[in-house]
Amino acid sequence: MSWIKDIVDPNSRKWEEFYRNRNQCDKVVRSTHGVNCTGSCSWNVHVKDGIVGWELQATDYPELEPGLPPYEPRGCQRGISFSWYLYSPLRIKYPYLRGVLCDLWRKAKAEHGDPVEAWASIMEDEEARKSYQQARGKGGFRRSSWDEVEEIIAASSIYTIKKYGADRLVGFSPIPAMSMLSFAGGSRFMQLMGGANLSFYDWYCDLPNASPEIWGEQTDVAESADWYNSKYIAVMGSNPGMTRTPDVHFLTEARHNGSKVTVLSPDFSMSSKFADWWLPTHAGQDGAFWMAVNHVILSEFHHKAKTPYFMDYLKRYTDTPFLIELDEKEGVYTAGRMAKAGDLERYSEEENGDFKYLVWDETSQQPRMPLGTLGFRWQEKKGEWNLQMKDGQDGSDIATGLSLLDGNEDILQVAFDDFSDGNTVQRGVPVRYLETAKGRIAVTTVYDLMMAQFGVDRGLEGDYPQNYDADSVYTPAWQEKYTGLDRANVIQFAREWAATAEQTEGKCSIIIGAGINHWYHANLTYRAGIVALMLCGCVGKNGGGLNHYVGQEKLAPAAPWASIMGALDWSKPPRFMNAPSYHYVHTDQWRYERTSDEARINPVSEDSHITGGHTMDHQIRAVRNGWLPFFPQFDRSPIEAVKEAEAAGASNNQEIVDWTVKQLAEKKMKFAVEDPDAPENWPRMWIIWRGNALMSSAKGHEYFLKHYLGTHTNTIAPETAEEFVKDVKWHKEAPQGKLDLVVDINFRMDTSALYSDIVLPTATWYEKDDLNTTDMHSFIHPLQAAVPPCWESKSDWDIFKGLAKKVSQMAETHLPEPVREIVTVPLQHDTPAEMAQPEIKDWINGECEPIPGKTMPGMVVVERDYVNLYKKFISYGPEVRKNGLGAHGLNFPVADFYDELKEMAPTQKWGGEEYPSLEIASQAANVILHLAPETNGEIAYRAFEAEEKKVGLPLTDLAEGSRDVRTTFADLDRQPRRLLNSPIWSGLNTNGRAYSAYCLNVEKLVPWRTLTGRQHFYLDHQGYIAAGEHLPTYKPKPDHSTLQDFLVTEADENSIMLNYLTPHGKWSIHSTYGDNHRMLTLSRGCHPFWLNDQDAEQIGVVDNDWVEVYNDHGVVVTRAVVSSRLPRGISFLYHSPERTIGVPKSPLRNNKRAGGHNSLNRIRLKPNLMLGGYGQFTYAWNYWGPTGANRDTYIMVRKLKGEPNW
Amino acid sequence: MNIRAQVSSVFHLDKCIGCHTCSIACKNLWTDRKGAEYMWWNNVETKPGTGYPTQWEDQEKYQGGWVKQGEQLQLRIGGRWGTLGKIFHNPSMPTMDDYYEPFTFRYGDLTSAPAGDDQPTARPVSMVTGKPMKIEAGPNWDDDLSGSNIYAANDPGVVKLSAEEQQQLFAIEKMVMFHMPRICNHCLNAGCVASCPSGAIYKRGEDGIVLINQDKCRGWRMCVSACPYKKTYYGWSTGKSEKCILCYPRQEAGEAPACFHSCVGRIRYLGVLLYDADQIESVAQRDDKDLPAAQREMILDPFDPQVIADAKKSGVADQVIEAAQRSPVYKFVKEWGIALPLHPEFRTLPMLFYVPPLLPVMSMNNQGKQKLADDFFATLEEARLPMQYLASLFAGGNEEEVKAVYRKLIAVRIQRRSVTVGDLPAEEVSKACTVAQLDTEAIDAIYRMTTLTRIKERIVVPPMLREQAIEAGMDPEEHKQEMGFGKRISPKRRW
Secondary structure (H helix, E strand, C coil), X not given: CCCCCEECCHHHHHHHHHXXXXXXXXXXXXXXXXXXXXXXXXXXXXXXXXXXXXXEECCCCCCCCCCCCCCCCCCCCCHHHCHHHHCCCCECCCCEEEHHHHHHHHHHHHHHCCHHHHHHHHHCCHHHHHHHHCCCCCCCEEECCHHHHHXXXXXXXXXXXXXXXXXXXXXXXXXXXXXXHXXXXXXXXXXXXXXXXXCCCCCCCCCCCHHHHHHCCCCCCCCHHHHHHCCEXXXXXXXXXXXXXXXXXXXXHHHHCCCEEEEECCCCCCCHHHCCEEECCCCCCHHHHXXXXXXXXXXXXXXXCCCHHHHHHHHHHECCCEEEEEEEECCEEEEEEECEHHHCHHHCCCCCHHHCECEEECCCCEEECECCCHHHHCCCCCCCCCCCCEECCCCCECCEECCCCCCCCEEEEEEEEEXXXXXXXXXXXXXXXXXXXXXEEEEEEHHHHHHHHCCCCCCCCECCCCCCCCCCCCCHHHHHHHHCCCHHHHHHHHHHHHHHHHHHCCCEEEEECHHHHCCXXXXXXXXXXXXXXXXXXXXXXXXCEEEECCCCCCCCCHHHHHHHHCCCCCCCCCCEECHHHHHHHHCCHHHHCCHHHHHHHCCCCCCCCCCCCCHHHHHHHHHHCXXXXXXXXXXXXXXXXHHHHHHCCCCCHHHHHHHHHHHHHCCCCCEHHHCCCCHHHCCCEEEEECCCCCCCCCCCHHHHHHHHHCCCCCCCCCCCCCCCCCCCCCCCCCCCCCCCEEEEEECECCHHHHHCCEEEEECCCCCCCEEECCCCCCEEEEECCCCCCCCCCECHHHHHHHHHHHHHHHHHHHCCCCEEEEEEECCECCCHHHHCCCCCCCHHHCCCCCCECCCECEEEEEEXXXXXXXXHHCECCHHHHHHCEEECCEEECCHHHHHHHHHHCCEEEXXXXXXXXXXXXXXXXXXXXXXXXXXXXXXXXXXXXXXHHHHCCCCCHHHHCCCCCCCCHHHHHHCCEECCCCCCCCCCCHHHCCCCCCHHHHHHCCCCCCCCCCECCCCCCHHHHHHCCCCCCCCCCCCHHHCCCCCCCCCCCCEEEEEEECCECCCCECCECCCCHHHHHHCCCCCXXXXXXXXXXXXXXXXXXEEEEECCCCEEEEEEEECCCCCCCEEEECECCCCCECCCEEHHHCXXXXXXXXXXXXXXXXXXXXXXXXXXXXECCCCCCCCCECCCCEEEEEECCCCCCC | CCEEEEEEEEEEHHHCCCCCHHHHXXXXXXXXXXXXXXXXXXXXEEECCCCCCCCCCCHHHHCXXXXXXXXXXXXCCCCCCHHHHHCCCCCCCCCCCCCCCCEEECCHHHXXXXXXXXCCCECEEECCCCCECCCCCCCCCCCCCCXXXXXXHHCHHHHXXXXXXXXXXXXXXXXXXXXXXXXXXXXXXXXXXXXXCCCCEEEECCCCCEEECCCCCCCCCHHHHHCCCCCEEEECCCCEEXXXXXXXXXXXXXXXXXXXXXXXXXXXXXXXXXXXXXXXXHHCCCCHHXXXXXXXXXXXCCCCHHHHHHHHHCCCCHHHHHHHHCXXXXXXXXXXXXXXXXXXXXXXXXXXXXXCCCCCEECECCCCXXXXXXXXXXXXXXXXXXXXXXXXXXXXXXXXXXXXXXXXXXXXXXXXXXHHCXXXXXXXXXXXXXXXXXXXXXXXXXXXXXXXXXXXXXXCCCCCCHHHHHHCCCCXXXXXXXXXXXXXXXXXXXX
């Protein structure tokens, strides 16, 4: 073949050096991507000529056990495009200040000299204040200097503290795990000042409430390698093929090892394409599918086959054998509260007897009180909080009965809600009668209630379906109406699922995420799936369990990190608040909501004092009763409150608290939440870092612009709450522009930066040192500076350190002496406050006494020392040495290791004391690594020792083999390190075993942190019973007419109404990467709006046409992607576009710039998720509370008229 | 026998998630320059779809590859030397419309915009003209868009199907897609090499990597036309053409090519194949349907003592022969026969092979009832993409080639289910293995290679023996002493 030339001769190939030269680089530095991505991929950043050239994945993760595919490479198209940002024109290189404010400031500064006075002069001039607020987001940035912007921020902070109180300062940064020190720097600064830090997990609607409901756990999941152990995987509400890019190979590889993968998804997604089955269920209806699956499993594998593995599992690890009281009202029985041991004569002397619960012992044919329930957790005598089925009184074995079907004393007809039909059905349930202190009561087991709830015909009287074809709630035939899936497929799925679980002892799993979790009733959908897992013994098993992957991003070394992050090494309690409530209240989104609509979305009784009323009033009750935190706290400064108390004669902290309680009880003092629109209750200064709080996460973005910022907005929604609210004070005019100062710390000019007053240039993730972990794998590895921070940028740690210094300097004039203030704190999960409120009683109505920490929030008087704020920031404080570390109700001593840090690492000396130094980020990293059970083997051993004392069973064997492990930041540069076993977490990593949640509980009989210590099918809380969510159930997807999306928006023949979905996409992680040149080139050069081809045809839209998408909340203008990959009736705008990149103006809204995805929604909070004060339903930050649901939204779409106007 | 070594690849499409990490790894390293913006040496396409450049598979339009002229092979674009006549006018050359007009955004405006009455936004602008533009095409425009009546329906493979087959495809069109990454195939019978009037394109003797000599290229662009895969690109800034270099600088350092290294779906395998170069011409002339088998035949067994002896005689180094023995590509292509060449009927003998994708069955209560497969896993009979479509991609239209692969992939899954769960009937398991003609040893090897392998097993870079290559021109010790000093000279540019 003469024309094909093979050339060997090197002389004619000298030119090949051309490409060799490009490939050669000067150094390679290990780093990763620091925010908002669960990937936690270790990267090699290539530096040439002092410039970052490109990145490629590290492939040197430690090996797992033989037989598991390795973790390499990890890193996706988004991550590998990151190097674009460093030198791009989107990069923020210098501090910027809004021009209008800049002029005002320089003038005021010249006039007043003193920066705080200068700031005050602007704040107290309403016109001046308005002038720069109205300029927000409209260009006109002025380059400033660090000195100037630090001075403004410090002046604003001190002005706010003095005038309103520190709880009017607020900080937000999302999901810390990916750059935990960068997060911690800001929150440490904020907490030392006394400001509030907002949660993120629930706000992003990524907190799966079903997890706390069922397991008492925020979230714990398997690492992705464990998917390979699973033999049957159901994927729903998650598109791992698109969004779990570094992990999804485990899913495809599992298939080639004989696992079956089934995908539930309305669209033909990237995950559907490699599944064995694609089940195209209707959007948001997965719950109906699982309810019917559970019906089949219970009928065939439980009732008929009594599968031994399943029965045994339920008895040991779930609440199914526990006894539930049946309440009778006008002849109708309903499921009530869990039967209490303390009500029985036999157990009446028990400590915490009302929080110890009963099962039926088949040997003695008596109710018995097993170990491990809530009362055992918090009693004086330790070592009885475990899952052994022994009687807590005499240690005798209990032969647990699941059902009372054999040997019942009676069959009672019990009423069950059918929300799908707005109906109740009555079904026979076997009962026993107990003689109790309150008389003779009928009880049944959770298992029997489940059988009745799911309609399993066990030959009992009542409204039971006769077969799968009956159109009766939860049958396979019933679900067809909601899911569109054929009943035969549901039956086949259920059989394969349960048979696989039986054969493999629990190797069935669910991969789930935002596609489910962002719906209003997501907690119910999750529960429906989890029920199928628990019924088949799949939780706490390798290859089994619920694998929720959205937003969680496990921060592994949580205990020492939390001490730095919350400045708990200096003072407690921190001011941590749930962001959904914060923004719902402060952005005034509650003003746009009607109770009548909410009641249809969440069909609960309006007559019940527990469930009735406006969401805003639920919010107020939750704060008053200590269920949820709220900041600002009171209608006055918390510093003033202390002063007033002292003026009234209070001479110590207790008396200050007593005085405050009395003021509240006498309604002389109000909670700020009762009147959020009063100026003294507004948030005043907001610092945003590591996130895009004004766009990407701002559900109800247009309301943020209106009420927080006071700038232009595209919302046209009318206010509708006035006639529905009771407890909140209504102002005729809602305030606009509540915030005095918005500060954004960023490396790219995103929407939040664009709308802020001050933009601080931060180091990118290739320019700073930090730590990174995830739940997707079990390693810890670093971010490191491949090059120094570019231009004038600084790392987040150093930025906050600089702010701390400035505040300290300014405090010498303005706050020279320590000040005392009062901090409110809600009833906390993993504390005895879980026993605070077994009944809902409102002290405000005189139903009980106002008792802090019991019937209302706890109150603590703390001292702030602003002059020493900087010194405290850079020093690891003494409280850790004194009190030890811990999490989840566990505490272990670390004093010797604290002292060791002083020996081996730099220290800070001041005030006659010496402290481990936190001056630079890598020092903080080493403190964390040295004190965390996950990275220090001796601390792990010690933590298990402490857990042993509580549990009373051996656990230290889990740490014995790794006691000599220590980890430093330099070690992580060499290679990612695998995390050690730790009682802070529930999976086991020993010898390369893949981490799977709750294996510790199942294998070592450590209780879950719930009422019974077991996994809960039944949610025993008055509020849950009132809402009809005590048993797993189905509530229908809200109808668009109830959603208030179109009160003033009108349909016309040129538009079509669609359900508006914002799933995670392919070309961005939230808003990051979505604006970079690589991702925009590989997608459509915009964030397009996806719709079905027939829907598009109906409105005359063809692919790539400009469209206008709108409702009352706002408007989006973008180009369309037309595809029959989506079914009719739904639309996608992949989360989350910036309004800064190629967004034209909207003809519909006066030719103003159109918005982003969050312009089309409004926050909607589910009231029963605000409950608290009992068992697992008590507050912890990012653990409990209503979430920012956004899927239940409808939009209109039409072709853009004319050419886009820029 | 004229035995040569060829660095070859396998892409396992069932594992491909269409993430494009590979594309960006390549872009970052090689084509992030002015004039190279539109060069995607590595791209990923959604199939069915029109691809990049659009409808590249349509050789009626682009005139790429080879055709048989009696007993002779000829470039479709013209006779062996006939291409010269098209230097100044080549109507089959793809234009910017077939690629896309590279675009960017005025990002800087966000920071520098003066105070106004509305929010600034970064407008899209052309990277060619610098002027504002409407973005109407991109290198991955129909991503995830199967089911589109604009893109999928114009896939040249779909257009070629019979009316009945198209009907079948579009009856289920909503639910069909897979991803197909493409790089230069480093063909044995490369059209680009043959077409270059300047003689600038060559295969490296030691590894078969096809390169365009940047000193010799005169920018005639005949390679752009002649490559049926459209994997050479003309650099509008330098006036030279460039293409995938299979990251030879990385391979010379013992590292995987960037796109292989970064493949997070772990779908990519690389290794050396030994082949008999004397057979190229005859194999390239076989009938379309026989091409996959014929190409397999010319790949030689690196364990065969005769092959080893002949290879040594042909100058193949011992270390390279050892690398060929560890080559995963040999196993996929030759030993197991589950990887096929892309469009063998273009007759360039591409040395990148694809394991075709499995696709799901679906269930829906949609105008009647559709039931899921009775079988635990989907069977071949329920495949939702016409076999003919896949056969036209990977087997010159030979359905039996594709079916044979699927029988094996399904047998592996069934056997592994049987081992790890044990809930399938024994007859079903043994029947699947028999039909697939796989023994359990082979199944075990396939499943391990597909799932468990580490990067060094997936990507077996042969030793490039640089000291020996350098020695032919200068003393390697001298090279060591001097390397890095002096000014590097970029290739001479034409304009």
